[in-house]
Each structure stands twice: as C-alpha cells, then as structure tokens.
Amino acid sequence: MPELPEVETIRIGLAKLLPGLEIKDVWHDWTKSFPNAPADVKNFLIGAKVKEVRRRAKVLIIDLSTKYSLIIHLKMTGQLVFVSKNQQKLETRKKKLVKKANSQFLIPNSSEAGRFGGGHPTDSLIGKLPDKSTRVILTFKDGRRLFFNDQRKFGWMRLLPTLEIPEIDFMKKVGPEPLEDDFTLKVFVERLKRRQNSSIKAALLDQSVLAGVGNIYADESLWAAKIHPTIPVKQVSRSKLANLYEAIPTILCLAIEAGGSTDRNYLDAQGKKGSYLSLAKAFRKEGVPCPRCGTIIEKIRVAGRGTHICPKCQKLTK
Numbered sequence: 001m002p003e004l005p006e007v008e009t010i011r012i013g014l015a016k017l018l019p020g021l022e023i024k025d026v027w028h029d030w031t032k033s034f035p036n037a038p039a040d041v042k043n044f045l046i047g048a049k050v051k052e053v054r055r056r057a058k059v060l061i062i063d064l065s066t067k068y069s070l071i072i073h074l075k076m077t078g079q080l081v082f083v084s085k086n087q088q089k090l091e092t093r094k095k096k097l098v099k100k101a102n103s104q105f106l107i108p109n110s111s112e113a114g115r116f117g118g119g120h121p122t123d124s125l126i127g128k129l130p131d132k133s134t135r136v137i138l139t140f141k142d143g144r145r146l147f148f149n150d151q152r153k154f155g156w157m158r159l160l161p162t163l164e165i166p167e168i169d170f171m172k173k174v175g176p177e178p179l180e181d182d183f184t185l186k187v188f189v190e191r192l193k194r195r196q197n198s199s200i201k202a203a204l205l206d207q208s209v210l211a212g213v214g215n216i217y218a219d220e221s222l223w224a225a226k227i228h229p230t231i232p233v234k235q236v237s238r239s240k241l242a243n244l245y246e247a248i249p250t251i252l253c254l255a256i257e258a259g260g261s262t263d264r265n266y267l268d269a270q271g272k273k274g275s276y277l278s279l280a281k282a283f284r285k286e287g288v289p290c291p292r293c294g295t296i297i298e299k300i301r302v303a304g305r306g307t308h309i310c311p312k313c314q315k316l317t318k
C-alpha cells in the first residue's frame with residue numbers, strides 16, 4: 001500500500017493537471033468502487049469544475065465547483081491514470097521511447113506523453129485504457145480522461161459534500177498529519193500514549209496515532225531515532241520520543257522530494273519510479289552495514305511486518 005509520500009507525490013502531479021477541467025461524463029463498472037447516488041452524480045459531478053486536489057492521510061480529495069468533492073482511496077492495488085485525447089497517436093511514439101529507455105516504466109513526461117499515472121504498478125499505467133482493471137472513468141470536456149484502475153477492487157471513489165468530509169468515519173479516526181504545523185511533540189506524545197502497551201512500531205503504524213506512516217517510513221524513523229521497534233511505547237524515554245518526532249517529518253519530506261519509494265516499482269504521477277529506497281538507511285538493508293556504526297542491519301518481525309534494524313544503534317533497553 002502506498003504511504004504518505006507516495007500519495008502526496010500523486011497529489012502534486014494531479015494538482016498540476018486537473019484544476020479548471022470540467023467533468024463531462026462518468027462511467028463505472030463496479031458499484032463498490034464508485035458507491036454514489038445517481039442523482040448526486042447528475043447534479044454535483046457532471047458539469048462540475050475541478051478546483052483543487054488535496055490529501056488527508058493516504059486519501060486524495062478532488063474539490064469541485066459544486067461544493068462536492070471526490071475522495072479517493074487507492075488501497076492495495078488502486079492507480080490513477082490521466083490520459084490526453086491524443087493518446088493513440090502518442091502510444092506509438094511512447095512505445096518507441098519506452099523501448100529505448102532502460103526501465104520498462106520510464107515514461108517521457110508531461111505534454112509530450114499526454115499521460116500521467118500513479119499508484120500500483122501494473123501495465124495499465126502504460127497500456128491501452130480502459131482495460132479490465134478500470135473501475136471508473138472521468139471524462140473531461142476537452143476530451144482528457146482520468147482512469148481509476150483497481151485490480152483487487154478494495155479502493156474506492158466517493159462523491160460527498162466538501163463540508164461533510166471531516167465528518168466521515170475515516171477522517172474522524174485518522175491521526176494528525178505529520179507535515180502540518182499542528183503536529184507538535186505534545187500531540188505526538190499524547191497520541192502515542194493511547195497505545196502505551198503496544199510496541200512503538202505498532203503504534204507508529206496505527207493510522208489513528210499518526211496519518212500516513214507505513215512500514216517503510218516507520219523503520220526509517222525508528223532507525224534515525226535509535227529506537228528498537230519492539231519496545232513498548234511506555235518504556236521509550238521522552239528524549240527518544242523527541243528524536244522520533246523530529247525524524248518522521250524529515251524523512252517524509254525527503255521521500256516526497258525523491259518522488260516516494262519505488263516499492264515493487266511503485267510509480268509517481270508521471271509514471272516515474274520514486275527513488276527514496278536508494279536513500280533508505282535501514283529499510284530492506286538487511287546484510288548491509290549500518291551507515292552510522294557499521295554493524296550489519298538485521299531483519300526481524302514486528303507487528304506482523306518485516307522490520308529492519310541496526311542491533312547496535314537500536315538497543316532493546318531505553
């Protein structure tokens with residue numbers, strides 16, 4: 001599943017493309033992917049203009065001129081692909097370029113390609129659309145289209161009044177945004193305290209404690225703060241928590257700058273691989289010396305997830 005930096009990378013890409021476009025038509029093949037009342041679609045989606053593309057946790061929010069918003073959760077296998085009307089002509093040219101490029105997923109960018117994709121890496125990102133993974137198609141007045149593809153059908157796209165978004169269950173439960181100003185050390189510690197007896201890693205993965213941090217960035221932050229992931233929250237010293245509080249946004253920003261992490265070829269909104277994993281210090285570095293002390297990084301299992309630690313920097317004591 002994408003984590004905060006990957007979704008933010010898609011948001012940045014779509015925010016450059018969608019605002020100002022008018023939605024002319026919508027198609028969907030699977031009600032669970034698009035669970036909206038036909039009357040709402042007719043009155044508040046068709047004819048609406050895109051105003052803004054936002055993100056909360058791992059959810060994308062497309063605000064519309066009708067004071068409604070589309071909210072999109074990609075879940076495990078969702079992807080968004082924006083395609084210009086000249087796609088067919090460009091397909092041929094792109095195939096040549098892709099062939100030339102070393103990576104099968106490297107796409108020439110922006111206006112040249114007329115295509116932007118982000119999310120789960122399948123051939124749908126570069127192939128002809130719609131295909132059998134296509135769940136929703138938004139067609140804009142100028143002929144461009146946004147495809148929501150989802151092989152496993154866990155993702156969804158919901159139309160809601162913009163004002164009601166904070167009231168939905170997901171938004172009520174989700175923790176603070178680690179990159180926002182209101183994410184203070186005090187807030188972080190208070191949120192963690194709700195999970196006093198959990199391991200610190202399980203607490204970090206809990207989306208009600210903090211929004212958007214998953215396996216990759218939990219391991220990287222704990223390594224940076226020198227905290228062993230299995231230590232219960234209540235046993236982590238205040239100074240270590242302060243280190244962790246500093247580490248999380250720093251690492252997330254670095255990852256956003258790198259275009260996210262290419263976890264099994266995870267792609268950003270321009271179909272490019274994110275490069276954070278090449279900067280990672282602990283995640284998937286088992287067998288490699290710790291860049292801080294030279295001890296070999298180990299892989300263990302914590303909170304049901306493969307977890308990477310430096311056994312010397314991240315001791316089991318406080």
Ligand SMILES: [Zn+2]
Binds near residue numbers: 311312313
């Ligand atoms: Zn170390």
